[in-house]
Amino acid sequence: MTTSTDAVLSVTGSATIRDHAEPPAAGVLTVKLVTKDGEVLAAVAVAATEADTPFELTVDATLAPTPGGLRLWAMLRTDAGVWGTPELVTLREELVLSRVDG
Numbered sequence: 001m002t003t004s005t006d007a008v009l010s011v012t013g014s015a016t017i018r019d020h021a022e023p024p025a026a027g028v029l030t031v032k033l034v035t036k037d038g039e040v041l042a043a044v045a046v047a048a049t050e051a052d053t054p055f056e057l058t059v060d061a062t063l064a065p066t067p068g069g070l071r072l073w074a075m076l077r078t079d080a081g082v083w084g085t086p087e088l089v090t091l092r093e094e095l096v097l098s099r100v101d102g
Contacts, residue, residue, distance in 0.1 A: 086100065
């Protein structure tokens with residue numbers, strides 16, 4: 001979800017693990033808000049203790065005048081492995097993480 005005031009753009013959502021029946025052991029979810037070109041506008045790291053981990057990013061609205069052009073990148077690191085987004089994800093898509101460490 002994207003909300004905006006004149007000064008701040010907020011992006012909230014949750015990251016979900018694909019192909020995993022049980023949530024992995026607790027870990028850290030890192031999410032970055034980027035432009036189509038990959039410039040990082042905001043980032044957050046949160047403790048991940050569930051299969052669906054909520055996050056919130058805020059950015060100066062003048063840096064993101066066209067929210068439709070923004071993308072998300074995410075990585076979940078746990079003792080059981082690493083999951084992430086192999087491609088940048090639009091704000092309209094679900095943030096689904098796939099295993100990236102074999």
